[in-house]
Amino acid sequence: QVQLVESGGGLVQTGGSLRLSCATSGGAFSIWVMGWFRQAPGKQRELVATISRGGTTYYDDSVKGRFTISRDNANKTVYLQMNSLKLEDTGVYYCSIRPGSTWNYWGQGTQVTVSS
Secondary structure, eight states: OEEEEEEHHHHHEETTEEEEEEEEEOOGGGEEEEEEEOOOOTTEEEEEEEEOOOOOOETTTTTTTTTEEETTTTTEEEEEEEOOGGGGOOOOEEEESSSSSSEEOOOOOOOEEEEE
């Protein structure tokens, strides 16, 4: 059974940094596309960044240049380094797996709160 566990969220001031981790188990991590999503209060969940099994990355325009997604295949973990955080980055951050064409597995989420 595939499981994902996010960690690293917290409260940070604007301009600060956080590093999120997503540890996975129960599957072939190295071949999956991994992604980070976030959901702000009252808004739909949105895609933040993805990383392919070969390391190709994608970023939403709102985080480009500030966030970095990376993966450690040996430890089956994906990371999201978030720098220069803004108030609008506040939300629950989820990692997910896309083994095929859809995002099939989700973690429980980790709260990120950016304050002024």
